[in-house]
Amino acid sequence: MDFTITKREEDFRQELRAWLEENLPDGWLEGNRELPKEKDKYSEFLRNWQNTLYEGGWTAIAWPKKYGGRDATLMEEIIYHQEMVRVQAPPLVNYIGIHMVGPTLIQNGTEEQKEQYIKKILTGEQVWCQGYSEPNAGSDLAAIQSSAVRDGDRWILNGQKVWTSFGHLADRCFLLARTSHNSEKKHKGITAFLLDMNQSGVETKPIVQMDGRQEFNEVYLTDAVAYDSEIVGDVDEGWRVMIALMLHERTGIGAEMFTLEKQFNDMVEMAKEFRVNDKPLLKDPFVRQKMADFYARSRGSLLNYYRNLTNTLKRGKPGPESSIDKLLVSELTKEMAGFIMSIQGHNGVLWKEDAPVDTYWQDNFLGSFGQTIGGGTSEVQRNTIGERVLGLPKDMGR
Amino acid sequence: MDFALSEEQEMFRGYLRKYLDDAGQTKVAREFIKGEMHALKNSLAGLAELGCTGINISERYGGLGLGALDLVPVFEEIGRALLPGVYLETMALVVPLLEKYGSEEQKEKYLSEIASGSKNVTLAWAEPRKSYNPDEIACFAREEEGALVIDGMKSLVPDGELADTYLLLVRTSEGTGGDGLSLVLIDGTDDIEMRTQKCVDETKHLAEMTFREVKVSKRQLLGSINHGWSILQEGLLYLNAALSSIMVGGMEKIVEMSTEYAKIREQFGQPIGRFQAIKHRIVDMKLELETARSLSYYANWSLESEEKDRKAAIFSARAFTTEAYIRVASHNIQIHGGIGFTEEMDCQLYLKRARYFENYLGSTSHYNEQIALAMGW
Numbered sequence A: 001m002d003f004t005i006t007k008r009e010e011d012f013r014q015e016l017r018a019w020l021e022e023n024l025p026d027g028w029l030e031g032n033r034e035l036p037k038e039k040d041k042y043s044e045f046l047r048n049w050q051n052t053l054y055e056g057g058w059t060a061i062a063w064p065k066k067y068g069g070r071d072a073t074l075m076e077e078i079i080y081h082q083e084m085v086r087v088q089a090p091p092l093v094n095y096i097g098i099h100m101v102g103p104t105l106i107q108n109g110t111e112e113q114k115e116q117y118i119k120k121i122l123t124g125e126q127v128w129c130q131g132y133s134e135p136n137a138g139s140d141l142a143a144i145q146s147s148a149v150r151d152g153d154r155w156i157l158n159g160q161k162v163w164t165s166f167g168h169l170a171d172r173c174f175l176l177a178r179t180s181h182n183s184e185k186k187h188k189g190i191t192a193f194l195l196d197m198n199q200s201g202v203e204t205k206p207i208v209q210m211d212g213r214q215e216f217n218e219v220y221l222t223d224a225v226a227y228d229s230e231i232v233g234d235v236d237e238g239w240r241v242m243i244a245l246m247l248h249e250r251t252g253i254g255a256e257m258f259t260l261e262k263q264f265n266d267m268v269e270m271a272k273e274f275r276v277n278d279k280p281l282l283k284d285p286f287v288r289q290k291m292a293d294f295y296a297r298s299r300g301s302l303l304n305y306y307r308n309l310t311n312t313l314k315r316g317k318p319g320p321e322s323s324i325d326k327l328l329v330s331e332l333t334k335e336m337a338g339f340i341m342s343i344q345g346h347n348g349v350l351w352k353e354d355a356p357v358d359t360y361w362q363d364n365f366l367g368s369f370g371q372t373i374g375g376g377t378s379e380v381q382r383n384t385i386g387e388r389v390l391g392l393p394k395d396m397g398r
Numbered sequence B: 001m002d003f004a005l006s007e008e009q010e011m012f013r014g015y016l017r018k019y020l021d022d023a024g025q026t027k028v029a030r031e032f033i034k035g036e037m038h039a040l041k042n043s044l045a046g047l048a049e050l051g052c053t054g055i056n057i058s059e060r061y062g063g064l065g066l067g068a069l070d071l072v073p074v075f076e077e078i079g080r081a082l083l084p085g086v087y088l089e090t091m092a093l094v095v096p097l098l099e100k101y102g103s104e105e106q107k108e109k110y111l112s113e114i115a116s117g118s119k120n121v122t123l124a125w126a127e128p129r130k131s132y133n134p135d136e137i138a139c140f141a142r143e144e145e146g147a148l149v150i151d152g153m154k155s156l157v158p159d160g161e162l163a164d165t166y167l168l169l170v171r172t173s174e175g176t177g178g179d180g181l182s183l184v185l186i187d188g189t190d191d192i193e194m195r196t197q198k199c200v201d202e203t204k205h206l207a208e209m210t211f212r213e214v215k216v217s218k219r220q221l222l223g224s225i226n227h228g229w230s231i232l233q234e235g236l237l238y239l240n241a242a243l244s245s246i247m248v249g250g251m252e253k254i255v256e257m258s259t260e261y262a263k264i265r266e267q268f269g270q271p272i273g274r275f276q277a278i279k280h281r282i283v284d285m286k287l288e289l290e291t292a293r294s295l296s297y298y299a300n301w302s303l304e305s306e307e308k309d310r311k312a313a314i315f316s317a318r319a320f321t322t323e324a325y326i327r328v329a330s331h332n333i334q335i336h337g338g339i340g341f342t343e344e345m346d347c348q349l350y351l352k353r354a355r356y357f358e359n360y361l362g363s364t365s366h367y368n369e370q371i372a373l374a375m376g377w
Ligand SMILES: Cc1cc2nc3c(=O)[nH]c(=O)nc-3n(C[C@H](O)[C@H](O)[C@H](O)COP(=O)(O)OP(=O)(O)OC[C@H]3O[C@@H](n4cnc5c(N)ncnc54)[C@H](O)[C@@H]3O)c2cc1C
Pocket: A129, A130, A131, A132, A133, A135, A137, A138, A139, A140, A162, A163, A164, A165, A166, A216, A369, A370, A371, A373, A374, A375, A376, A377, A378, A379, A380, A383, A395, B276
């Protein structure tokens, strides 16, 4: 067992820190982290930030050098996430492009596709989203009904997607559509398209989330057009491509772990400052007990993540244990956020500019529900762990 | 970064597991419950032969000179087999304290015998109907011609009858908050009256000990007089880290039992493990196990690394694992249905062990408060 990091890794951290201090948007490090409200300004702000990252060589660090990455090791990626969380860097608008679509194209894409998309993903010129879920296909993703029908050298797409994160800002969508209804297995007959979002057949309608934000969308396809050149992998074989794409997301859970760690530390600070009956909340015996328990559990989750990471490093690829990390971190985040609101007492229901401490906590609480649903619900994670880690019999109907 | 036991440590675990499996796993504990000590004596001798009793003892005294992490596989396997005895107290409390604070004479006298497996030491701390609060220690030792004369009672002494020597917490002068307490090593003699106490966990034979004018040489003091409390606190770090490993071993076995049973037991024409009410509960048990294991590995690692979060790491491992062990042990019974409620199944043994550890040398709320203090809250 050895938790030390190498000199090279430490240098990497220092280099990134120095760069961030130079290049974060004005006032950011001093706590001025307001993002523009208006959609176009918001989009521009985040694209600019991504381009700044690009110019500094700090996007897609895990990609091969040949494609504009840094060939970063897994540990370097971890350090990268730690540092980004530490400074609460602006969100990566092209997260999906960088962590999923890009690596998939590098691996499975045609030369033309690489030529056309890779660079633009890096610079933020082309923002990507993922179009999987549909009104009747959520956890049961293979039930999708959106169809793509061949028409000469084109494909005509019809149907509806839902919960498409970044859909309102995206230029391209990694989209799954049904191209055949005759397969015995329902996940056969699905094809992966690199759909152009900027066409009249694609209509995006933002959905207001329970935390007041509008980050995901409904996407309507009405005779939308895609070309053969916009198919990844083979026709009817999109499921395989999609699974491979998901595996590229090798450290995303880490970012959530470090965010949880940060939230824990922020919670302690809040509990030192927030007073009830003229006493710091942290001195309340009940609060201390609960916080000590949260300490154990959040540390435990992070250490567990490190232990799985060690396995990944040794085996060279992640295993189904990553579902354990996702389940632990999302459930704990939700519970902790709920606890923080409740210890703020009756004032805890106040929101936005009236929040008793900082609306960060109320926002976190509301936002945390997205984590136990998005990317596969906690129940589906439990099925995965039960079946793939413990070897229990498969759920009925699958 | 490498967050795993080494290959040698895992290989050693393999030997141990095979050895304890061959001994019949929980069969040793069950014989012990019936009052038959033979199987336990054999197993303990076997562990000594495998080198388990010398791992963290210096080579000068016949040990292997290794560290706390090398004990982890042993503690996990002992916890898995529910092996009775005072291995925990001897190896994870007395040995590190002797190594750090023992006089040369004490080291020579005790460490080599512990290493060879011929000596067991247990801890005599609590007193009848008293808490672990230092102010409540009444057992008194007065000085008389280079000797200490001890009067008082101890209760809940882990396996008092199996031990050869006792690490006794006594009051040597008035004081509050741990001042005036001392640690004394007392070898078992007929002068000490001993009564076995019944324990819900029948794999534990607790003892009540009465001292009436029992005389020991002052050379038996561990560390200096009146400073025993702070020494004990250091020992508790080792003890709690090791205890977490024992509990992880038990939890691991429980998750295995539940998983296996859910695969073979059929109801409504299918294995019960297909029902999500069962499957998801077992997964939650698995999450508790993995979290506990990570915390306990780190706790044992931090013991010798002088990390600044050492105390918080150890206390959080202890507090989390104690509660988690109780939860998984309880779920295991439920998952087994009617048969889980029987004496015949091992499910009950683990639950009883979990409850034994729940308040062993401090409650969860006590350890939570220790976390808070260690964090500077
Ligand atoms: C913040 C956020 C961002 C998202 N971003 C995207 C995106 O960018 N692109 C995209 O395509 N999708 C996205 N999603 C959609 C997300 O993947 C789905 O919401 C999720 O997979 C669940 O599907 P559903 O909403 O249809 O719920 P349902 O599948 O209808 O589930 C409803 C309930 O039933 C339970 N359930 C369903 N099946 C089972 C089962 N087999 N066993 C036990 N319980 C079950 C679920 O756990 C849940 O509690 C996002 C969702 C959120 C919340």
